[in-house]
Amino acid sequence: MLLSGxxxxxxxxxxxxxxxxxxxxxxxxxNLNETYIRLLKENKDLRNIAAIFNExxxxxxxxxxxxxxxxxxxxxxIPAVTLSLNILSDASLGKExxxxxxxxxxxxxxxxxxxxIYYALQTLLQLLPKEIEGKFTTKRSHWEVPGVTITDYPRxxxxxxxxxxxxHFFTKAEVKDFIDQMAKYKYNxxxxxxxxxxxWRIEIKGLPKLTEVGAWRVEKTGTFGTFSEPAADxxxxxxxxxxxxxxxxxxxxxxxxxxxxxxxxxxPGHSMAALASYxxxxxxxxxxxxxxxxxxxxxxPPGGHFYGTIDNALNPANxxxxxxxxxxxxxxxxxxxxxxxxxxxxxxxRNFWEKSDDIKALMKRENLKDLNxxxxxxVKRVEKIISSKGKKLIGWDEILEGGLAPNAxxxxxxxxxxxxxxxxxxxxxxxxxxxxxxxxxxxxxxxxEPPVYATLxxxxxxxxxxxxxxxxxxxxxxxxxxxxxxxxxxxxxxxxMVWPRAFAISEALWTPKASRNWNNFATRAxxxxxxxxxxxxxxxPSMFDPIITPKKxxxxxxxxxxxxxxxxxxxxxxxxxxFPDNFYPKYTKTLVPxxxxxxxxxxxxxxxxPVGREITxxxxxxxxxxxxxxxx
Numbered sequence: 001m002l003l004s005g006x007x008x009x010x011x012x013x014x015x016x017x018x019x020x021x022x023x024x025x026x027x028x029x030x031n032l033n034e035t036y037i038r039l040l041k042e043n044k045d046l047r048n049i050a051a052i053f054n055e056x057x058x059x060x061x062x063x064x065x066x067x068x069x070x071x072x073x074x075x076x077x078i079p080a081v082t083l084s085l086n087i088l089s090d091a092s093l094g095k096e097x098x099x100x101x102x103x104x105x106x107x108x109x110x111x112x113x114x115x116x117i118y119y120a121l122q123t124l125l126q127l128l129p130k131e132i133e134g135k136f137t138t139k140r141s142h143w144e145v146p147g148v149t150i151t152d153y154p155r156x157x158x159x160x161x162x163x164x165x166x167x168h169f170f171t172k173a174e175v176k177d178f179i180d181q182m183a184k185y186k187y188n189x190x191x192x193x194x195x196x197x198x199x200w201r202i203e204i205k206g207l208p209k210l211t212e213v214g215a216w217r218v219e220k221t222g223t224f225g226t227f228s229e230p231a232a233d234x235x236x237x238x239x240x241x242x243x244x245x246x247x248x249x250x251x252x253x254x255x256x257x258x259x260x261x262x263x264x265x266x267x268p269g270h271s272m273a274a275l276a277s278y279x280x281x282x283x284x285x286x287x288x289x290x291x292x293x294x295x296x297x298x299x300x301p302p303g304g305h306f307y308g309t310i311d312n313a314l315n316p317a318n319x320x321x322x323x324x325x326x327x328x329x330x331x332x333x334x335x336x337x338x339x340x341x342x343x344x345x346x347x348x349x350r351n352f353w354e355k356s357d358d359i360k361a362l363m364k365r366e367n368l369k370d371l372n373x374x375x376x377x378x379v380k381r382v383e384k385i386i387s388s389k390g391k392k393l394i395g396w397d398e399i400l401e402g403g404l405a406p407n408a409x410x411x412x413x414x415x416x417x418x419x420x421x422x423x424x425x426x427x428x429x430x431x432x433x434x435x436x437x438x439x440x441x442x443x444x445x446x447x448x449e450p451p452v453y454a455t456l457x458x459x460x461x462x463x464x465x466x467x468x469x470x471x472x473x474x475x476x477x478x479x480x481x482x483x484x485x486x487x488x489x490x491x492x493x494x495x496x497m498v499w500p501r502a503f504a505i506s507e508a509l510w511t512p513k514a515s516r517n518w519n520n521f522a523t524r525a526x527x528x529x530x531x532x533x534x535x536x537x538x539x540x541p542s543m544f545d546p547i548i549t550p551k552k553x554x555x556x557x558x559x560x561x562x563x564x565x566x567x568x569x570x571x572x573x574x575x576x577x578x579f580p581d582n583f584y585p586k587y588t589k590t591l592v593p594x595x596x597x598x599x600x601x602x603x604x605x606x607x608x609x610p611v612g613r614e615i616t617x618x619x620x621x622x623x624x625x626x627x628x629x630x631x632x
Contacts, residue, residue, distance in 0.1 A: 014127065014146060014148065015126070015523070015524040015527035015528065016123055016126050016127075016150075016524070017126070017185055017503050017506065017507060017521075017524055017525065017528055018185065018186055018503075018506045018507040018509075018510035018511045019507055019510075019511045019515060019516070019520070019521070019524070020123065020150045020151070020152040020511075021151055021152050021153060021511070021512055021515070022149075022150065022151040022152070023148060023149075023150050024148065024149045024150075025146065025147065025148055026101075026102070026103055026146075026147035026148055026149055027103075027147045028103065028104050028147050029102055029103065029104070029144055029145045029146040029147040029148075030079040030102070030103070030104055030105070030106055030107075030144075030145055031079075031142055031143060031144060031145075032057075032065075032081075032128065032143035032144075032145055033142065033143055034078055034079060035065060035078060035079045035080055035081055035106055036065050036066040036067070036068055036078070036080055036081070037050045037053075037054075037065045037066065037067045037068070037080070037081045037083065038068055038069075038070060038080035038081065038082040038083070038106075039067065039068070039069045039070065039082075039083055040069070040070045040082065040083075040084050040085075041069060041070065042069050043085065043114075045114035045117075046083050046085070046114060046117060047067065048256060049083070049114060049117055049118050049121065050065075050067045050083065052118075052256060052257065053065075053121045053124075053125075054067075056125060056132070057132075058136070059135060059136060060131065060132045060133065060134055060135070060136060061132070061136060061143065062136040065081065078106075079104065079105055079106030079107075080105075080106040080107075081106055081107045081109070081124070082106065082107065082108045082109065083109050083117050084108065084109065084110045084111075085110075085111060085112070085113070085114070085117070086110055086111065086112050089112045090110075090112055092151075092153065093111060093112050093116060093151075093153050094112070094153050094154075095112060095113045095115055095116070095157075096113070096115045096116055096119060096153060096154050096157075096186075096188070096258075097111065097112070097116050097119075097151075097152055097153025097154070098110065098111040098116035098117065098119055098120035098123075098150075098152055098153070099111070099120075099149075099150065099151050099152075100120045100123060100124065100148070100149070100150040100152070101148075101149050101150075102124075102127070102145050102146065102147055102148050102149075103147045104147070107124060107145060109121070109124075114258075115188075115258045116153075118183075118257070118258050119152070119186050119258075120150075120152075122183070122184055122185075122186060123150060123152065124145065125184070126531075127145055127146055127148065128143055128144075128145060129143065129144070130530045130531045130533075130534045131534055132534075133531045133532070133534040133535035134534035134535060134536070135536075154186065154509065154510045155509060155510060155511065155512060155513070156466060156476070156477070156478030156479065156509045156510075157188075157477060157478055158188075158189055158430055158477040158478025158479065158480065158509075159186065159187050159188050159189060159478055159479070159480070159506065159509040159510060160187065160188075160189035160190070160191050160262070160430070160432075160478070160479070160480025160481070161178075161182050161187050161189070161190060161191065161480060161481055161482075161483065161498075161502065161505075162191035162192075162193060162264075162432070162480055162481070162482040162483060163175070163178060163190060163191065163192055163193065163483055163485075164193040164196070164482075164483060164484045164485040164486075164488075165192060165193065165194065165201050165485070166193055166194060166195055166196035166198055166199045166200070166201055166266075166273075166485075167196060167198045167199070167224070167484065167485040167486045167488075168198075168485045168486075168488060168489055168490075169199060169201060169215075169238075169239050169240040169241075170485075170491065170494075171240070172242065172246050172249065172250060174491050175192075175250055176250065176253050177491070178190070178494075179250075179253060179254050179257055179259055180257070181495075181498075181499075181537065182259065182502070183257040183258070183259055185502065185503065185506040186506060186510050187259065187502075187506060187509075188258055188259055188260060189259065189260050189261075189262060189478075189480065190254060190259050190260070190261045190262070191261075191262040191264060191342065191480060191482075192261055192262065192263055192264060193264045193266065193484075194263055194264055194265060195214075195264070195265050195266050195267075195270070195271075195273060195274065195344075196266055196270045196272075196273065197270055197271070197272035197273060197291070197292040197297075197312055198217060198272075198273065198291060198292050198293070198294065198486075199214065199215055199216075199217065199239050199241075199273050199291060200214030200215050200241065200273040200274060200277065201215060201240070201241045201242060202241060202242055202244075202247060202263070202332070202335075203241060203242065203243045203244050203246075203247075204327065204328055204331050204332075205244070205331060206327045206330075206331065207277070207278070207324070207327055207328065209277035209278060210273075210274065210277045210278075211241040212277070213276050213277040213291070214273035214274060214276055214277040214291060215239045215240060215241040215273070215291075216236040216237065216238065216239040216291060217230075217236050217238055217239055217290070217291035217292065217293045218230035218234045218235070218236055218237075218238065218290075218293040219237060219238035219293075220238075220293050220294045220295075221489070223451065223487070224294040224486040224487050225294060225295075225296050225486065226294075226295075226296065227293060227294040227295045227296075228295060229295050230290065230293050230295065236290075236291065238293075239291070244331070244335055247335055247336075248335065251335075251336065251337065255337075260337075260338045261336060261338055262336075262338055262340055262341075262342055262394075263332050263335075263336045263338075263341055263342065264341075264342035264343075264344055265325075265328055265329070265332060265341070265342070265343060265344065266342075266343070266344025266345075266346070267314055267325065267343055267344055267345070267378075267382065268313045268314040268315075268316060268321075268345075268348055268375070268378050269312060269313045269344070269345075269346065269347050269348035269349060270312065270344060270346070270347065271312055271313060271314050272289060272290075272291060272292050272297075272310070272312040273291045273292075274314070274324075275287075275289045275311075275312065275314075276289040276290050276291045278324065280318075280320065281314050281315055281318060281320060281321050281324060282311045282312075282313065282314065282315055282352070283311060283313070283315040283317070283318075283352050283353055283355075283356035283358055283359060284311040284352055284356075287310070287311055289310075292312075294486070296309075297309050297310040297312065298312075298347075298349060306347065306349060307349050307350075307351040308349030308351060308352065311349070311352035312349065313348050313349060313350075313352065313353065314378075315356070315358055315359075316353075316359070316362065316374055316375075316377060316378040316381075317356070317358035317359050317361065317362035318358065322381055322385065325382060325385055326385050329341060329382075329385050329386055329389055329391075330389060332389075333386070333389035333390060333391050334389075339391060339392055340391065340392045340393070340394045340409065341386050341389075341391045341392070341393060341394070342394050342395060342411070343379070343382050343383075343386070343393055343394070343395045343399070344395060344396060345375075345379060345395035345396050345398050345399040346395075346396035346397075346398045346413070347398070348375060348398070350371045350374075350375075353371055353374060354371065359371075359374060362374065362377070368402075370402070371402075372401040372402035373402040373403065374402070375398070375399075375401055375402050376399075376401065376402030376403045376404070376405075377402075379393075379395065379399045379404075379405050379408070380403075380405045382405075383405035383406075383407060383408055387407065392407060392408075392409065393405060393407065393408045393409070394408065394409040394410070394411055394428075394430065395408060395409075395410065395411065396410075396411055396413055397410050397411065397412045397413060397414055397417075397418025397419065397422070398414075398418075400418055400421060400422060404422065404425065404427060408427065409422075409427060409428040409429065409430065409477070410422035410427055410428075410429050410430070411429075411430045411432050411480075412429060412430070412431050412432060412433060413432050413433060413434055413438075413482070414433075414434065415433050415434070415435055416431060416433050416435075416468050419431050419433075419468070419471075419476070420468050420470075420471055422475075423471045423472065423475035423476060424471065426475065427475065428475055428477050429475055429476050429477065430476075430477050430478060430479060430480060431464075431466040431467075431476060431478075431479040432479060432480045432481070432482055433464075434454070434482075435456075435460070436456070436460060436461055436463060436464035436505075437456075437461065437464055437479065437480065437481040437482060437505055438454070438456055438481070438482055438484070439456070439461075439481050439482065439483045439497050439498055439501050439502065440452060440482070440483055440484040440485070440486070440487065440488065440497060441454045441455055441456035442454065442455040442456070443455070443456065443457060443458065443497075443501065443540045443542035444457065444540075444542035444545045444547075445545065445546075445547070445548050445615060445617070447548075447615050447616065447617040447621070448545065448613060448615050449542070450487060450493070451487075452487055456501065457542070457543075457547075457565060458500055458501055458504055458522075458525070458542065458543045458565060459518060459522075459543075459565050461481075461501040461504040461505060461508075462504035462507070462508065462516070462518055462521055463518075464479065464504070464505060464508040465508070465513070466478060466479040466508065466509065478509055479505070479508065479509055480505070480509075481501065481502055481505040483497060483498060492538050493538075495537050495538040495539065496538045496539060496540050497540070499532060499537065499538075499539035499540070500525045500528070500529070500539055500540065500543070501540075503521075503525050503528065504521070504525075507521060519566075519567060522543065522565075522566045525543070526543075529541075541611075541612070541613065542565075543565045543566055544564075544565075544566070544569065544604055544611040544612040544613070545565075545604065545612045545613055545615060546562050546563065546564055546571045546587075546602050546604055546612065546615065547562065547563045547564065547565060548560065548561075548562060548600075548602070548615075548617065548622070549561040549562070549563070550622040550623070550625045550626040551626050552623075552626045552627060552628050556628055557592070557628075558592070558593055558619065558622060558623050558626055558628060559590050559591070559592060559626075560590065560591040560592075560593065560600065560622060561590050561591075562587045562591070562602070564604060568606055569604045569605065569606055569611065569612070570582070570586050570587075570604065570605050570606075571586065571587040571602055571603070571604050572584040572585065572586055572587070572602070572603055572604075572605065573585060573587055573591065573600060573601060573602050573603075574600075574601045575593055575594050575597040575599070575600060575601075575619075576597075577598070577599055577601070578601070579601065579614065580601050580602065580603050580614075581603065581605075581610070582605045582608055582610075593619050593622075597619050598618065598619055598620075599616055599617070599618055599619065600616070600617050600618075600619060600622065601614060601615065601616050602614070602615045602617075603615070
C-alpha cells in the first residue's frame with residue numbers, strides 16, 4: 001500500500017521518523033558486522049561524520065567500522081557503507097537531502113553537502129534493530145540492514161527546538177545530550193533561552209555581576225509559581241552558568257552534528273536576573289531585586305492583560321540600558337556564529353511603565369502615542385545594536401506591537417496570527433504556536449499529568465502546519481517546538497515532556513505535507529518507544545491514555561464521554577473504587593455516574609494487554625469541568 005509515494009509498513013517493520021520523502025523496500029540487505037565505511041575520496045567533514053557514527057556503534061555494539069578511502073580497497077568483495085558527495089549537485093536534494101540505497105552489496109549514500117550524509121546516517125541507524133540505541137551490554141552477532149531505496153530532503157530549513165536553561169539550569173553535558181537526541185530526528189536548530197527572571201546563564205565578561213549575582217537564586221521544590229517568598233537570609237545556592245569557553249565547546253559539538261545555536265537574551269521584560277545584577281536599569285528607582293525563585297510576581301487576570309507586582313522590565317527611556325545591551329550583544333555576537341540573535345520581547349508588564357516619569361518624557365520627546373510604540377521604540381533600538389554586530393534580530397510576536405523593526409524576523413507563539421501578520425508585511429517568520437508546539441504543556445488528562453495550565457496532546461502536535469492558508473511560503477523559514485522549564489527540574493522529566501511530541505514536530509518540519517498521516521505516524525512512534533527504552537530515555541505514554549470529556553445534560557446531570565487518541569484500544573472503567581481491568585465493563589457509550597459514586601477509574605487495553613496507565617479522577621472534579629455546581 002502506498003501513501004502519497006511513501007510505503008507504509010507494519011509496526012515491527014521499518015519505522016523512520018521523520019518519514020522520508022520516498023522509501024521503497026528492496027528485499028535482502030546486509031550484515032553491518034561484515035562491512036566498513038568507504039569514502040570515495042579523502043574528506044575531513046566525512047571523516048568527522050564517520051567518527052560520530054562510529055561512536056554510536058561502539059556504545060551499542062562494542063566496535064566501530066574501519067574507515068577507508070576507495071583507492072585503498074578497489075577490489076573489495078565485502079559490503080561497504082559508501083559515503084559520497086555529489087560532484088554535480090542534485091538540485092532536488094538541496095543542502096540537507098540525501099539518497100540511500102542498501103542491499104547485499106552494502107549501502108551507498110549520496111548527498112550534495114556533508115549535512116545530507118549526516119542525516120542519511122541517522123536514517124541508517126533507525127534501519128538497524130532497536131538495540132543499536134542502547135549501551136553495549138549484550139553481544140549480538142547479526143546487525144541486519146534491510147534493503148531499501150530512500151530519497152529524502154527536508155521541507156523547511158529551520159527545524160528547531162527551544163530549550164529554556166534559565167528557569168532551571170542544565171549542565172554542559174546535559175545540553176550536549178539534548179543535542180544528540182534532537183539531531184537523531186533531524187532537528188538542526190537549538191534555540192537556547194539563556195536569560196529570564198530566574199537566572200542569567202551566559203558569561204558576559206564586561207558585565208561580571210550578571211553571572212556573579214544573576215545566575216543564582218534560592219532553591220525551591222514543588223509547584224513553580226506558588227512558592228513562598230524567599231527570606232533575606234536564605235542562601236542563593238541554586239543555579240549556574242556557561243562560561244564563554246563552555247559555550248564555545250557546546251557550539252562546536254552542535255556544529256559537528258549540523259545543529260546551529262540561536263541565543264536568546266530576553267528583553268525588555270523577563271529581566272529580573274539582569275536587574276538583580278544591575279538594579280538601576282528599571283523604571284522603579286529604589287526597588288530591591290533578587291533573582292526570582294519561582295514565587296509569583298505576575299498576575300494574569302481572566303481575559304485581560306497581565307501585569308507585574310514587581311517591576312521586571314528594563315527602562316526604554318534610560319540610555320544606560322542601551323549601553324548595557326550593546327556590551328551584551330557585542331559578546332553574544334562574537335560568541336555565537338549563527339546569523340540571528342533572539343531578543344525575546346514577550347510579556348512585558350507595562351504597568352510600571354505607565355507610572356514612570358521617564359517613560360512619559362520619552363513618549364513626549366519621541367512623539368510616541370502609547371506603550372505599544374514605546375515597546376516598538378525599544379525593539380528598533382535593539383535591532384540597530386544587533387545589526388551593528390553583523391547579526392539579524394528575531395523576537396517573539398509581541399515585537400510587532402507598535403510597528404516592527406524593518407529587518408526583524410518574527411517567531412510566532414501566540415497562535416499563528418502574529419506570523420501571518422509579519423509574513424504579509426514581508427518579514428521572515430518562524431512558526432512556534434503554543435497551540436501545537438509548546439512541549440511544557442500537559443500531554444493528557446490533568447488527573448495523571450504533572451500540573452501545567454494547558455494541555456497539548458500528541459495528535460494535536462502532529463497537526464502542526466507551519467504555512468497557513470493565504471500566506472506566501474517563501475516568508476516561512478520553518479518552525480520549532482518550545483520547552484519552557486518552570487516545571488522541569490531535571491533531565492528525566494525533560495525527556496518525558498519532549499518525547500514523543502518532538503517526533504511529531506520533526507515530521508511536520510521535515511516530511512512533505514501530503515505524505516503525513518496520523519495513524520501511520522502513531523504506529524512508527526510506538527515502534528520508537530522501544531528504541532527510547534533501549535537508550536534509557538524517558539518518554540510520555542500519554543497517547544495510550546483515554547481522553548475524558550465531561551458534559552452536562554439539560555437537568556444538570558453529569559455525562560462522561562471517553563475516547564482514545566490512537567485506534568485499536570478498549571477502555572475499561574469502574575465507579576466502585578476498585579481497579580478495572582479487561583474483565584470490567586468496557587466503554588461503549590456515554591457514561592452516567594451512579595448517584596453516590598466518588599471516583600471514576602479508567603484503563604486502556606489492546607486486546608488482553610494493558611497499554612495505558614490507570615487513571616483515577618474524582619466525580620466532583622468532572623462535574624466542575626462540565627460546569628455543574630454542587631449544592632453547598
